[in-house]
Amino acid sequence: MLFNSFHFLVFFPIVCLLYFLIPYKFRYLFLLIASYYFYMCWNPKYALLMFTSTAITYASGLLIEWVDRLEDKKKGEKRKKLFVALSFGSNLGILFFFKYFDFAIESVNKVLGTFHITLLNPSFDVVLPVGISFFTFQALSYTMDVYRKEIYAEKNFGKYALFVSFFPQLVAGPIERSKNLLKQISVKHPFRFENMRSGLLLMIFGYFQKVVVADNIATLVNQVYDNYTQYDGTVLAVATLLFAIQIYCDFGGYSSIAIGAARIMGFNLMENFNAPYLANSVADFWRRWHISLSTWFRDYLYIPLGGNRKGKLRKYMNLLVVFITSGLWHGASWHFVIWGGINGIYQVIGEVMQPVRDKAVEILHIDRKNFSHQLMKIIATFLLINLTWVFFRANSVTDACTIIRNIFTMQNPGTLFDGVLYNLGIERQKFNMVLVSIGILAVIDICKFKNIHLMGKLFKQEIWFRWFVYLCAVFYVLIFGAYGPAFDAGQFIYFQF
């Protein structure tokens, strides 16, 4: 079930109520059942896949710990590695089959096609199970953490299964670490008013991001990107800027709802977005965007590849590998690969150019802490990232290239004054409302960036003011949100990954 479905709005309060009513001892089992129910609402068969992944990684943890106690340390180390390899191999194998098989066959056929050879026709009609990339990564992190002795293997299968399937973050993150989430499952979480209040507020903020901002923008972006030949460069540029906001709000919104929902039940999930568009470099952007995935790749791919410890060239290679893999993780298609690749290249160029930039700063006597300098960096980063979003959103690589070319060649800023923007699927009032909403979002993100805790400040206000803010927030979402019969409920973009 989607977070923005009526189903979830009924499901969640019931689960919360029961959760706090039943004894502590059974709560994890209850949440496990609820989580599987949540997942099976898409397709009951998928649950089998998640269960398999859970069973494999659960066993891998126990086995790794068992061989670790062997007298023969050398043999033990070898077997440990074997179990890690088995766990990774089988899990990634499942992921590959369900997500990349068709893509791989298609790509191979394309290459061979130039030599007039057809390898085989894919006869499987594989449906991508929702959230498979998320729970697979989460489960794999557990195998690795046990191997690295960062945690003890979990003996209780139910608790472990809940760690993999915990419904708030199951299908679209944040991708939790066993170090954080698994141990919380055994902790008693009594009902706390403060948790409920801040959790609900966070959920409302998530719905604001998703239903008000992302879904309203989606109508416009889809209209432009699906018919990009009809629009000139200015409109394409505006649509691309708006897509940057859309994808942030779509994904960030899901994370906010997930973190809020978990908080109500007493769980602390990791932060997933930290004002990403206020980053002052691409590297900084990736420290702020989809943090749970970036750190996953850092911990479980970049560092094992050698990270930055094996020389500059190797570091650049590693960066590229990580980002191309990240692109592939986002979707089985070349435009995602290129999107990841460009992000990697940005960072490599950034590193290579570092001495040049340092020199320039020195010669021009630039104060790096200066507001205008920081602002320029933030804007430059935002624009660079926007360029990559074209590849992310476009339906194919060719489309993306044409769109970028048109953005740079077919500019006619006069279009902005013709009212064309109001005819892109959302009418004038809605367009203006979206702009106001983006403004609100910007203020919230700037506060976050400056470490101003808005929620804490709000809770210190007098009751009339707090209530006024709550009501405004709820009705803002209820009125301006894109949902209901007039609107085709938007799936969260990140579900396809």
Next chain:
Amino acid sequence: MRRKRIFRILSVIIFLVLFVIVYQKVERVLSLKTGSSRIYTFYHEEKKDSLDVVFMGSSHAYYGTHPMEFWKEYGVTSYVLGSPLQNIGTTYYLMKDAIKRQHPKVIAVEGFCTYHVNKVKSDRMLQIAMDGMPLSLNKIQLGEDMLADQFTLEERLPYYIPFLQYHSRWPELDSDDFKNGSNIYKGGKPVFKTRSFPAPPIITEKEELPENTLIYLEKMIKLCKENDIELMFYLTPFAGARDGEEVYIELQKIYNSLEEYLRERGIPCINYASLVDEIELDFSSDFKDIGHLNINGAKKVNIHLFQYLWENYSLEDHRVEKGYTIWNDNIEIYDKKLEDLRNKTAVGKKTEDVDLEEQD
């Protein structure tokens, strides 16, 4: 600690109550008013248990019945609880729900609704009827009965929670959306526009009543009996059918059967198609369109209908009673509004007639 907890629980409850109040206000502002305001004001503006007669039915009921004339002539309070294309199933559930709010002596159903035998001829029109009703078990039963076999739960939800349907209406809001107040016409819809038609043929044949109609008729009869309410039917005349003469003939056949069926069950039914001469109905001046009476025609029907009601049921004249001064005060406003409407129509100005309401 304990005091703090009690305070918190209390504050949550108060907040929720506040939320519900604001929610209802906002929902009403955002809702489409055309069509549904008639039913809405019935529930929210009419004093509880203050009506003697409730008229029900489709547009034939609200174009053809003017309760304020009833008041002026006899001092009887009445209201037209109608909605466009109302079918008999809707009439039944609406009746069941309405009598919780009003306990009239008589319910008079305009029988055109018996023709809409299909569960929902138009789901949009059903929504209009339901929008005016407060959420209740009857409302849900109505929706489920009409829609469950054709629509999924998610598709049915907007019928119970109009917010889902109308929240995106905010760019269209105007000052009328914020207006409250009683329905000065008491549910009637006077129109001065005139179109001329030849007198339609008189049909005497009959056609079997559809099964669904019979089911709901029986339910209505039972409901009124249990609640000690007199039930009667009346059939306003019309000049033809938009869909052609065949439809008109079929309708008249059904009307004839309905009349006969009700007579057998001891329920009065006045078919004005057979009283055209008696009430001196003029097809060249008494219709606003082929299916609906204008105010001239409606008044002719009403003189007869109100007299019938007055003579056959023990209704009381409230004109001098204390609690009814508002009705007397309304006469002046009503007359003025009618006069304005007449003048506007005379100079050819577009009046508040909206397409949706013109539906049968």
